[in-house]
Amino acid sequence: MKHVSILIPIGNTSLSNIEATYKMFTKINEARQKEGKLPLFKIQLVGLTNEIMLSNSMFSIKPDTTIQEVHQTDLIIIPAVHGDMSEILSLNSDFKDWIRKQYELGAEIASLCLGAFILASTGLLDGKNCTTHWLSADEFSSLFPKVNLAPYKIITDENGIYTSGGAYSSLNLILYLLEKYAGRDMAIQSSKIFEIDIERNSQLHFIIFQRQKEHEDTTIKRAQEFIENNFRNKITVDQLASVLCVGRRNLERRFKKATANTILEYIQRVKIEAAKISLESTNENVNEVMYNVGYSDTKSFRTTFKRITGISPVQYKNKYNRMQNV
Template identity: 25%
Template sequence: MHTVAVLALPDTIAFDLSTPIELFGRVRLPGWRPGYRVLVCAAEPVVTAGPLRLATDHGLDALARADTIVVPGRNDPASPTPAAVLGALREAMARGTRIASICVGAFTLGAAGLLDGRRATTHWAATERFRTAFPAVELDPDVLYVDSGQIITSAGATAGIDMCLHLIRRDHGAAVAADAARLAVAPLHRDGGQAQFILRARLDSAAAGLGQLLEWIEENAYRDLSLDDLASRAAMSIRTLNRRFREETGQTPMQWLNGVRIRQAQELLETTDHGVDRIAHQVGFTSPTNFRAQFKRISGVAPQAYRTTFRG
């Protein structure tokens, strides 16, 4: 039987820890046979998980018996990882054991050196910290999970469910995975990635130096605005405006304008029954076709798929 070892680190995120325990632990094969043996192991017999204290039955030696190791995130991903844990993960990697991380659990894999030169993902909010800590990793913050074969990393929180269902499908096929998804009341596959969830947070976190202009753009995004219009409103040359936007937002003025329009479209898709073409014109796009292309580029999914995900 396939053995999954879930690694409980100090101050582990309880949700991340419970996700693989529940999903793998409830998988049933034909004849009602269990699909996995799930072990929870730790370097110490008792670990914290936010406000909880958890007793574990297995030590790090259980990792040597595992076919898959799952590493949940920690509330402070930058906290030092016990040397014994890092060593055990490196040994497991050398044995060919499959290793997966949930959310900021990628920091633990990064600290063990398992992600160098590989494509990986983590929670979008930890992107810059991760890139600073592990520059040798090819980080993709917009996807729900990355499967590079032996190493699998997933994004924040519920993306761990997507990853576990993906691994169940790898191990036992689509029918068993679909049954696990139904039991978890979760979709077997979700369209898009983290981008559809984080646009608003990215916009809201912009620097305040252009505050008045950004507020004006919010209020006037529905108009047919040009770069000249924005520069005139800011009382700057186009060159200066472009430089300021790059410095303070990391985008060009027109990229920012498109982002505002897409965010406003997201709100209309969530809160109204307006058709997609009508929403495109409401937020300032003269071409519904261009709107659909820009929406998918920025959000990662088509407008109707976004509405299906987020509408009530």
């Protein structure tokens, strides 16, 4: 029987992560028992103390046990935590040595969404791939520069360490682990029970384009605004340089430094973000949307859209359009 330790960090911890994880592993045990088989998992809530206050003291959880009493486990699951990450990491620092020791003893470790911050604080992610919620990617990279962050991924799996992307994509990681431990049939059954897309592997199409203006280069901010106001028209680098009275090479260098995008990449991302909004909120077909955002080549539009969002324009419209049932 596999011992599963669901950690209960101190602070504003995701109750939904804890409950969903507990239920999904428990359902596997129940399904096996109905088939006359022994349960596969021993699931315990594990804390630093015998009672943990969560969400600014609105809720409390009484863990089944504490890390002092769990001498060996097979799988550690770290739920998402929210708030001031420096404070959260300080409050939960006693988890670090225990997690490292369990990993050395052979345990696997999975972080859900922002639980990656606690996992990364152990040092076990250094040099490894990791994902977390895309909104916290910059903060994560700043705190843990040795970790190879891939914020567009739903799941990473490396040397017995697993991470999941934003919000409810954590359910995809739990399914992934259930498939590993209980088999494909059980995972598919769970995906149907909990209505989870078992094949989902990217959170690119959930990323809202952030117009990177958190810099002090006023000329580049003007360039960004010009692109955003004129993206339906053809914009060249030479034209932009002329409008701003800046040399082309100087503009390209400063733009990349300020936004982390080339000028061409930025133009494409603005166009695709506009296309996404239209596909979500209007009855325009894909070709109409394509022309409205300034593309005339169907193949180029579809290729760029899929590269940035992870799915095709048609798939995006079918998945997110709010007008289809109106």
